[in-house]
Amino acid sequence: MAEEIISATNLISLLIQAQEEALELIKSGSKSSEELRLLILGAKSDIARLTKQIRLVSKEERQKVGPVVTQVKRSIEEALGQLPTRNVSKEWIDVTMSGIRPPQGHLHIVSQAIIEITRIFERIGFTRVRHPEVDWDWYAFESLNMPANHPARDEWETFFIESSLSFRPLSRNPSSRKTRIPGRAQDDNQHIVLTPHTSNGQVREMEKKNLPIRMINIAKCYRRQSDVSHVPMFHQFEGLYIDRSVSIGHLKGVLDYFVKQFFGPQRKSRIRPFHFQFTEPSFEVDITCGVCLGKGCKLCKSGWLELGGAGMVHPEVLKNGGIDPEKYSGFAFGWGIERTYMMKAGTQLDDIRLLYSNDIRFLEQF
Amino acid sequence: MNILVPDSWLREYLKTKATPSQIKEYLSLCGPSVERITKDRVYEIEITSNRPDSMSIFGVAREAAAILPRFGIPAKLALQGVSLKGKESHQRKLKLTVKTDSKLNPRWTSVVFDDVNVGVSPKWLSEWLELSGIRSINNVIDVTNFLMRAFGQPAHVFDYDTISGHSMKLRASKKREKITTLDGKTHTLPGDDIVIEDGSGKLIDLCGIMGGKNSSVTDKTTRVILFLQTYDPSHIRKTSMMVSHRTEAASLFEKGLDTESIMPVFLKGVSMMQELTGGKIASAVTDMYPSPYKSNIVSVNLSKIVSYIGDITEAEIKKILEPLGFTVKKDLHVVVPSFRRDVTLDVDIIEEIARIYGYHNITSTLPKGELPMTIQNPMLFWEEETKIRLRDWGYTELLTYSMISEEQMDTFVLDKSKAYKISNPLSNEWLYMRPSLLPSVLSAVKQNLNIREDLKLFELSFVYELRQNDLPLEKPMLIVVWTGKKYPEAKGLAEALFDVFGIPFPEAIKEYGSIEILAGEITVLYLDFSRLVANAKPIKTYKPIPKYPPIVEDLAFVVPEQFEVGPLIALLKKAHPLVFHVSLLDVHGSMRTFHIEYQNSKKNLTNEYVTPIREKLIRLAEEKFGVTIKNP
Numbered sequence: 001m002a003e004e005i006i007s008a009t010n011l012i013s014l015l016i017q018a019q020e021e022a023l024e025l026i027k028s029g030s031k032s033s034e035e036l037r038l039l040i041l042g043a044k045s046d047i048a049r050l051t052k053q054i055r056l057v058s059k060e061e062r063q064k065v066g067p068v069v070t071q072v073k074r075s076i077e078e079a080l081g082q083l084p085t086r087n088v089s090k091e092w093i094d095v096t097m098s099g100i101r102p103p104q105g106h107l108h109i110v111s112q113a114i115i116e117i118t119r120i121f122e123r124i125g126f127t128r129v130r131h132p133e134v135d136w137d138w139y140a141f142e143s144l145n146m147p148a149n150h151p152a153r154d155e156w157e158t159f160f161i162e163s164s165l166s167f168r169p170l171s172r173n174p175s176s177r178k179t180r181i182p183g184r185a186q187d188d189n190q191h192i193v194l195t196p197h198t199s200n201g202q203v204r205e206m207e208k209k210n211l212p213i214r215m216i217n218i219a220k221c222y223r224r225q226s227d228v229s230h231v232p233m234f235h236q237f238e239g240l241y242i243d244r245s246v247s248i249g250h251l252k253g254v255l256d257y258f259v260k261q262f263f264g265p266q267r268k269s270r271i272r273p274f275h276f277q278f279t280e281p282s283f284e285v286d287i288t289c290g291v292c293l294g295k296g297c298k299l300c301k302s303g304w305l306e307l308g309g310a311g312m313v314h315p316e317v318l319k320n321g322g323i324d325p326e327k328y329s330g331f332a333f334g335w336g337i338e339r340t341y342m343m344k345a346g347t348q349l350d351d352i353r354l355l356y357s358n359d360i361r362f363l364e365q366f
Numbered sequence: 367m368n369i370l371v372p373d374s375w376l377r378e379y380l381k382t383k384a385t386p387s388q389i390k391e392y393l394s395l396c397g398p399s400v401e402r403i404t405k406d407r408v409y410e411i412e413i414t415s416n417r418p419d420s421m422s423i424f425g426v427a428r429e430a431a432a433i434l435p436r437f438g439i440p441a442k443l444a445l446q447g448v449s450l451k452g453k454e455s456h457q458r459k460l461k462l463t464v465k466t467d468s469k470l471n472p473r474w475t476s477v478v479f480d481d482v483n484v485g486v487s488p489k490w491l492s493e494w495l496e497l498s499g500i501r502s503i504n505n506v507i508d509v510t511n512f513l514m515r516a517f518g519q520p521a522h523v524f525d526y527d528t529i530s531g532h533s534m535k536l537r538a539s540k541k542r543e544k545i546t547t548l549d550g551k552t553h554t555l556p557g558d559d560i561v562i563e564d565g566s567g568k569l570i571d572l573c574g575i576m577g578g579k580n581s582s583v584t585d586k587t588t589r590v591i592l593f594l595q596t597y598d599p600s601h602i603r604k605t606s607m608m609v610s611h612r613t614e615a616a617s618l619f620e621k622g623l624d625t626e627s628i629m630p631v632f633l634k635g636v637s638m639m640q641e642l643t644g645g646k647i648a649s650a651v652t653d654m655y656p657s658p659y660k661s662n663i664v665s666v667n668l669s670k671i672v673s674y675i676g677d678i679t680e681a682e683i684k685k686i687l688e689p690l691g692f693t694v695k696k697d698l699h700v701v702v703p704s705f706r707r708d709v710t711l712d713v714d715i716i717e718e719i720a721r722i723y724g725y726h727n728i729t730s731t732l733p734k735g736e737l738p739m740t741i742q743n744p745m746l747f748w749e750e751e752t753k754i755r756l757r758d759w760g761y762t763e764l765l766t767y768s769m770i771s772e773e774q775m776d777t778f779v780l781d782k783s784k785a786y787k788i789s790n791p792l793s794n795e796w797l798y799m800r801p802s803l804l805p806s807v808l809s810a811v812k813q814n815l816n817i818r819e820d821l822k823l824f825e826l827s828f829v830y831e832l833r834q835n836d837l838p839l840e841k842p843m844l845i846v847v848w849t850g851k852k853y854p855e856a857k858g859l860a861e862a863l864f865d866v867f868g869i870p871f872p873e874a875i876k877e878y879g880s881i882e883i884l885a886g887e888i889t890v891l892y893l894d895f896s897r898l899v900a901n902a903k904p905i906k907t908y909k910p911i912p913k914y915p916p917i918v919e920d921l922a923f924v925v926p927e928q929f930e931v932g933p934l935i936a937l938l939k940k941a942h943p944l945v946f947h948v949s950l951l952d953v954h955g956s957m958r959t960f961h962i963e964y965q966n967s968k969k970n971l972t973n974e975y976v977t978p979i980r981e982k983l984i985r986l987a988e989e990k991f992g993v994t995i996k997n998p
Contacts, residue, residue, distance in 0.1 A: 103760025105822070110765055111753055118750075124732060127740040133768075134786065134799065134830060134838050151415055151603055151620055161799075162789035192837060194788070194799075212738050220768060220828075224792045232792055233767045243735040245673045248720060252730035272395055273721040275414030281674075281717035283725065284399065301402070302391075312674065315713060329673070358764050358810040360817060 008061035011053055012068050018046040019072040026079045033083045040076055047072065109355065109366045110235055113341040114218055117237050120261045124254065126214040126239060131201035133220045134161065137191040139200040143320040144278035152277045156196035157224035159232075194222035198238035198334050199278060202313070205240055206321025211328065212243035218337070228351050235337035242313065242323065242330035248281070251310060251331040259287050259307075263344060266293055271310065279311020279332060290345030305343060308335030367415065367617060371423050372497040373407040375516070379427035382441035384434050392437050396721050397429040408497050418621040419705040422518030423498075432689035432722060448633040460526065460648040462591065463565075466536040470560045470601060471573070473625040474536070474654040475632045476593045478526050479645030482506065484585050488642065506583050506590060509638045519594060519623060519631045520615035524570065524581045526589035531565020536573065538601075545569040547576040547611070559605040560597055574602035574619040575611050589648070592639055594632045596623045626659050626704035662702045663695075666712040671698075675720045675728050686722045687715070745842065748867070748899045749826055752844065755866060756824050759859070761846060764825040766806035769796035774805035784832040799830040799838065803845045804892070811847055811888060821849045826895060842895040843879075852889040856881045860891055868903035873932075916946060916965040917976050922996035923987060924956050931958055934991050938962070941986055942979045944971070957996055 022040040025031075031039070041047060054065050107115075118128045132139075137148075146152050201217035217238040226232055239254065252271060259269040267290065271283035285307045289300035296303040310333035315325035342349045349355070354362055373386055384392075386407060390400040398420055399412045413421045420429055427443055434441035460478045484504050486492070491512060492502035500511045510521040526532065541557035553572065555561070560573035570581035574597045583590060596619070603620035606612055639645045671678060684694040691703035692715075702709045709715060720728070753763060769791075775782050775798055786799040800806060807825055814821055824846040830838035848855055860881065864871045875881060879893035925931075931950050938948045938960065946965035950958060962983070964976050984995045 103758070105757040105759065105761040106763060107753055107757050108763040108765045111763060115750060118746075125737045127738070127742065128746055130743060130746060132837055133828070133840060136837065149600065149603055149607075151617075155415075159791070160789045162787045192786070210738065210740075212735055214733075214738050214740075222768075224790065226792060232796055233769070241733060243733065246733065246735075247676070247728075247731075248674055248725065249676060249729050249731050250733045252725075252728060253732040256730050257732060271725045272399060273397060273717075273725075274399070275416045280711070280713040281720055312713065315711060356765065356767065358766055358813065360762060360814045360821070360823075363762050363764070 005058055006053060006056045008057050008064045011050065011057055011065055015047070015050050015065075015068055015072050018050060019075060022047070022076050023079055026076070026083065029083075033080050036083075037080055040080075041073070047076075106364050106366055108363065109341060110337055112366065113337050114235070114237075116262065117337070117340075118216065118218070120258060121216045121239065124214075124257060126216045126241075128216045128218060129201065129205060130219065131198075131204045131217055133195055133222075134192060135195050135200045137193055139203055140193045140195050140197070143203040143317065144199055145314050145316045146277045150277065158196045159194040159222050159224055161192035161194070195219065196223050197221055198236040199332070201238055202240055202278070202317060202332060203321040206242070206318070206323050209322065211323070213240055213330070215240045221336075226353070228353070229339070231338070231352050231356050233356070234339075234352070236334050237337055237340075238332065238334035240313070240330065240332045242318070242328055244328060246312070246329045246331055248312065248331075251283075251312070251333070254331075255285055255310065255333070262340070263287060263290065268294060269307070270304065274309060274311075276309060276311055278314050278317050279309075280314045282309065282311035284308075285310050285333065285335075287343070290343070307340065307343065308333065310334075367421060368401065368410055368412050369421055369426075369515075370498040371409040371411055371426050372494055373403075373409065375423050375494050375498070376409070376427055376430070379424050379443060379445055380430050380441060381444045382430070382434055382439060384430075384439045384441060388437070388439060389430060389434070392433050392439075393426075393430060395726060396433045396436065396724060398426065406497055415621060416708040418518060418618055418623055420518075421618060421621075422514075422516060424517050428691070432686075435689070436722060436724065447630060448637045458648065458650050460589065461532055462526070462649055462652065463531070463533040464536075464652050464654065465534070466654055467538070468654070468656045470538060470598050471536050472596050472598070472655070472657065473628050474593075474595050475628055475652065476534075476591055477632075477636060477647060477651045478649035479590045479592065479639055479643070480588065480648035482588050482590045482639070482643045482645040484583065484587055484643070491642070504583075504585075505642045506587070506639070509635060509642060510592075512638065513594070513631055513635050514615065514618070517627065517631045517634070518618060519627060520574075520618055521631070521635055522571065522577050522593045523583050524577070524591040524593065525583050525587040526591050527587070528581045529564045529570060529591075530568070533565035534562050534570070535564075536560065536562050539569070543569060545572050546579045547572055548579055548582050549576065550579060551611075553609045553611070556605070556608040558601065559608075560601050572605070572609075572611075573597055575606055575609070575616045576613055590639070590643075590645060592632075592635055594628055594635065596625050596628060622707055624659075624705040624707070625655065628655075629653065659704045661704065662707075662710065664700050664702060664709060664712060664715055666698045666700060666715045668698060670712060671716055671719060674716050675723060678719070678723065682723075683719055686719050690718060690722070692718070744902070745896070745899050748895075748902060749842065751866070752863070752895075753826060755863070756846070759862070761822045761824045764807060764810050764823050765827070766803075766810055766825060767796060768800055768828065768830070770798055770800045770805050771795050772797050774798075774809075778802060778805050780805075786830050786832070786838050801829050801831060803827060803829060803843050804890070807845050807847060808884075808888065811849065815849065819849060821847070823847050842899075844891075844893045844895045844898075846891040848889040850887065850889065851883055853881065853883065856889050856891045860893070863893075863898070867898050867901070868906065869898065869901050910967065912965055912967055914966060914968075914970045916963045917971045917973070918961070918963050919976075919980070920951055920959050920961055921980070921984065922952075922957050922959040923993040924996055925958050925991075925993045926956075929956075929958070929991075929993070934958075934987060934993070935960070937986060937990060938983055941983050944976075944979060945983070958993075 026036055051069055054062060057065055141153060198217045198219050198221060205213055205215050220233055221236045222233050255269045259267050268288045270286050274282045274284040276282040286304040287307050288294035289297060289303055289305055291297050291299050292303055294303040313330040313332050318325040338352050338355055386403050390403055394400050401410045401412055403409055411426060419425050431441045431443040460480060462478055466474050484506055487502055487505045487508040491508055495502050495508060495511055498515050500515060502508055506523055510523055513519055513521045539555045539557055539559040539561045543555045544552060546552045561569050562571040562573060564570050570578040599620050599622040602616055606616040687694050693701040700715050771794055780801050785801050788797055791797050803825055811821060826844045828840040829843050831841050833839050846859060861871045878897050881891050883889050935948050939945060944964045944966055947963040949961045951961040952959040964971055987993050
């Protein structure tokens with residue numbers, strides 16, 4: 001090969017051209033990275049040939065070419081480095097074979113709902129707590145502004161625990177009772193009840209003396225009922241928020257938040273007047289029907305479905321929990337887990353007793 | 367309580383152009399909930415137990431008159447008062463002696479009619495009653511039912527001629543006194559019930575619940591006593607519960623009725639008796655009301671109202687409260703009307719303002735206050751963690767009732783004297799709070815065996831342990847069941863669980879529970895979950911990763927009959943510090959193959975180095991356990 005002097009500009013443009021061609025080739029994806037490396041940077045490649053020609057450039061101009069060579073090689077290496085590594089060889093697979101599954105157990109849908117509800121409230125600072133399921137009448141009724149024989153008690157079909165030799169209703173022993181049940185009257189008997197609602201957790205939570213309160217109490221509840229929409233044992237979740245200047249708007253905010261998280265962002269909630277002895281004002285909470293979203297349809301009639309009860313904590317209940325109602329206020333709500341879950345659009349559960357049938361053909365569907 | 371309100375009857379007291387569907391919607395948003403409208407244009411309305419004043423057509427009209435204008439629909443309450451003037455001129459020839467007790471009976475009104483013609487009611491009356499769910503009987507009885515449905519005040523009529531000595535004495539009953547009520551039922555009274563006796567001492571009325579049969583109005587009656595009253599609510603409540611007689615009258619009286627409303631309703635009744643039955647007033651009107659109502663004033667703080675519902679002015683508050691019958695004086699001192707005895711506190715007033723203002727008009731916002739400092743209950747964390755692990759390991763969760771039957775207690779030899787028993791069970795199936803999960807879970811297994819033979823189920827629930835003179839200890843227990851003999855699975859699951867809790871698997875599982883094969887066909891792992899949680903050490907301690915590879919080998923021994931490998935493995939593990947891991951690899955006849963790993967963290971092990979250790983292991987095993995090495 002004749003030794004001739006070539007210009008730096010010429011060589012640089014040849015190098016740039018070779019780089020463009022190389023990058024194009026890499027991008028086309030037609031070859032594996034090993035093949036490409038050999039083709040583009042190998043001893044017989046254009047770039048190797050052009051690199052050798054540096055010595056044909058005049059000494060004065062050589063330093064212009066050097067950095068270009070480095071730059072070209074680097075950009076090619078980078079492009080090669082970004083190529084996915086390919087399987088060297090592919091094996092034929094019968095894709096119509098059945099798969100081998102990992103073991104698949106099932107959580108009861110009540111447990112699933114409890115986990116979901118707990119997570120939803122955790123995100124706005126409500127912590128799940130636990131209070132007794134079998135409790136003194138004081139916490140289940142009296143401290144909630146429902147003294148013995150109050151007509152409001154009729155709304156709960158309550159199970160009572162029988163007195164016996166090993167268990168007597170608390171009575172003429174004020175010293176032992178005082179420590180257990182602060183604030184309750186001294187002179188009458190205390191029965192043990194199976195809690196018909198989770199509201200027994202309200203005064204118990206207040207007694208922890210840890211304000212403000214943002215709690216979710218989830219527990220088993222019991223009522224003397226059994227039909228398509230009632231089972232003698234079920235679960236409730238109870239929200240309680242106590243702070244200074246708690247408003248009805250805050251309750252609405254929390255209800256809206258829950259409804260959108262649990263039922264879906266397009267669902268809405270509303271509150272209507274109701275009555276409970278332990279809240280004032282008291283509300284019934286409705287959500288828009290999952291089918292018509294509030295317009296009204298054959299299923300829901302009015303566009304709204306009843307979800308459950310709520311209200312602003314009654315000053316008497318705050319007092320019973322040792323909280324000054326002049327300084328603090330709060331709201332509470334408590335609903336059945338099963339019922340709330342069944343109202344999720346698409347579950348198509350129409351008989352609550354199915355949930356407690358313990359039939360694996362039911363349990364394994366969830 | 368639900369009441370049926372015919373639209374035409376409602377409009378007797380409510381002058382409005384609102385359509386039934388508007389009435390339904392707006393009442394439900396701000397007042398009593400209208401559940402539905404029937405095709406006969408009857409509203410079914412749910413009245414809460416604190417509002418006896420609304421348990422009537424007039425009461426609903428009063429709510430509607432306050433609510434509808436808030437939605438831009440004019441509405442007015444219309445009721446023409448009735449007076450006795452000009453109608454009372456009849457001679458007062460019939461005497462009635464009345465004695466009462468104002469504690470039991472705050473107000474008594476009565477009057478005697480003569481020349482009453484008992485017959486059928488006019489069509490409008492029987493139709494209204496039937497539409498509102500009351501059977502029309504005769505014109506006299508229908509008047510009393512009209513008064514109850516229209517104004518929420520029960521009324522009663524007696525046949526004047528059946529009352530001995532024309533004398534009535536209201537008193538508390540004695541224990542075991544008997545009375546036969548209108549419906550023919552005979553009640554033996556518990557005592558301290560409100561009753562009326564006549565001049566001969568026989569009981570003629572079980573007050574507030576139902577009248578006596580002996581004094582009831584029949585087709586032949588011509589002289590009638592019309593009788594309206596209020597009673598001490600708790601007495602009525604107690605009697606009606608004790609004799610299990612829940613009449614509509616009782617459910618009104620037990621909520622406490624308005625003494626002030628008695629007279630206007632009584633007068634309306636008198637005028638209806640005259641018009642519909644031809645009856646003529648034949649006695650003086652008796653009105654015994656020794657302690658008249660004193661109005662109650664509740665003061666509310668404007669800033670408290672604002673904190674509950676948002677910005678609102680005093681003028682707006684006045685505009686909201688007055689149509690409901692409240693009078694708002696200076697500085698928000700609110701005079702409560704006599705028919706609203708449920709309103710006693712500032713928050714009761716706030717409820718009235720807020721609901722009429724409209725809950726839908728209150729801005730919804732998440733609380734902005736300080737977050738509480740709370741620590742998660744570890745039990746709740748571990749329950750969720752364990753359930754999810756079990757699910758992912760292929761187990762399906764059961765949720766069985768906490769109550770079991772007496773038969774189940776007996777079958778499983780559970781001590782009934784230490785169990786909490788339900789005093790008013792719904793069924794014999796659900797009688798005791800379970801002291802063990804076994805009975806209910808095994809019955810669920812049995813039930814599913816018909817569906818599939820291979821089951822892997824679990825439940826994590828409380829058992830209820832006796833605490834002397836106290837609430838039960840609610841103790842969480844974990845039960846896992848397999849069909850068939852599945853000891854290795856049960857033990858393996860227990861080991862995996864202990865690993866999750868960071869608890870070394872105990873030599874005796876007894877400390878935590880048991881693994882048993884019941885009746886040769888069901889394997890049960892039963893663990894005290896609270897103990898697991900109490901001993902949990904979820905934080906793992908880092909051990910440096912070995913730099914040098916281990917030497918691995920298998921040793922096979924021939925073992926005697928009924929040989930337990932556990933103690934041998936424990937021995938081999940402790941035999942030398944470089945023995946890092948020992949496990950049972952294989953069982954074949956009388957041969958047991960063990961997998962041994964030697965590891966030194968400081969240097970690479972060579973075979974020469976391990977040989978003496980291996981010889982020690984073999985020697986120890988042969989000497990202490992009577993086994994023989996198989997491979998040299």
